[in-house]
Amino acid sequence: MAQKIYYCLSFFIFIHITANAQELYYEGVSSKKMNYTASVQNNTQWCWAASIQMVLKYYGVYVTQEQIVQRSFGVKRNGQLPNLTASPELITANLNKWGVDNRGQRYRVQATWGRNAPHPDMLLKEMRAKYPVIIGYEGENGGHAVVITAVGILDTQQGPAIEEIVVRDPWPSRRNRRRKGRVVYPGEDLANRIGDYWFIRVQKY
Numbered sequence: 001m002a003q004k005i006y007y008c009l010s011f012f013i014f015i016h017i018t019a020n021a022q023e024l025y026y027e028g029v030s031s032k033k034m035n036y037t038a039s040v041q042n043n044t045q046w047c048w049a050a051s052i053q054m055v056l057k058y059y060g061v062y063v064t065q066e067q068i069v070q071r072s073f074g075v076k077r078n079g080q081l082p083n084l085t086a087s088p089e090l091i092t093a094n095l096n097k098w099g100v101d102n103r104g105q106r107y108r109v110q111a112t113w114g115r116n117a118p119h120p121d122m123l124l125k126e127m128r129a130k131y132p133v134i135i136g137y138e139g140e141n142g143g144h145a146v147v148i149t150a151v152g153i154l155d156t157q158q159g160p161a162i163e164e165i166v167v168r169d170p171w172p173s174r175r176n177r178r179r180k181g182r183v184v185y186p187g188e189d190l191a192n193r194i195g196d197y198w199f200i201r202v203q204k205y
Contacts, residue, residue: 024163028127028150029058031182034168038180041065041170047145048086050170051134052094054147056109058132059202062101068094085143088113088136088196095134095198106205111198117191118199120162126199127151135167136196143195146170151187162187 037058041050042065049065049072056063066081072090073082086094095111111134118126118133126133133148152164167190168181176183 022154022156024152024154026150026152026166027124028148028166029130029132033058034132034149034182035180038168038182039065039170040172040177040181043069043081043083045083045085047170048091048136051145051147052091054168054170055132055134055200056101056107056202059107060204061099061105061107061109061202062103063099064102067102091134091136091145091196091198095200108203108205109200110202111200114197114199115195116197117194118197120160120191122199123148124151124153124160124162131200132168134198134200135194137190137193138195139193144169144171146181146183152184162191165190 037054039050039054039057041047046065046069049068052068053063053065069081069084072086072094073084076082092111092113095109095113098106098108100106117123123133127148127150134145135148136143136145138144146167146169148165148167150166151162152166153160154163155161163186165185165187167183167185169176169183170181
């Protein structure tokens with residue numbers, strides 16, 4: 001992700017509740033499906049490209065990270081692709097376009113870009129519809145892009161509360177490779193670190 005300030009929004013309520021007798025349940029894309037579509041980033045700054053690749057593959061659109069990077073930045077004089085972060089504007093541009101994938105499939109991708117964490121009701125709606133969501137958040141080593149694929153829910157007197165957020169992280173650590181990038185975060189903790197999000201729709205022709 002681009003080097004930028006990610007603002008925390010405490011009024012986006014991702015409630016942390018001690019589960020006691022309450023049962024946590026999940027809404028979102030199945031782990032089996034995401035184990036197939038998960039991608040590992042091919043360069044140190046390509047988390048954004050890997051996240052885009054992952055979501056497109058989920059919808060049956062096959063493009064490489066290298067193609068995403070090339071159409072975003074071109075090729076260096078030595079013929080190599082640049083190892084660069086992407087601004088939110090560039091990610092948005094990549095998620096709003098027509099194209100033909102590597103299998104000859106024509107497609108159209110459209111995305112809505114939002115700042116900070118999405119409202120919990122909006123995120124829950126996306127997960128119930130099984131629409132993966134790309135986010136940019138502030139990690140331990142700076143900005144990073146991952147894909148939200150599910151949320152853990154507790155039913156409360158105030159309504160459903162997001163207790164956990166499940167992501168697919170393209171960073172090629174040993175743990176991520178072993179788990180196909182699946183990482184579970186406390187909902188409130190991750191929400192307070194989200195700087196940008198993208199709700200994505202893909203049509204194939």
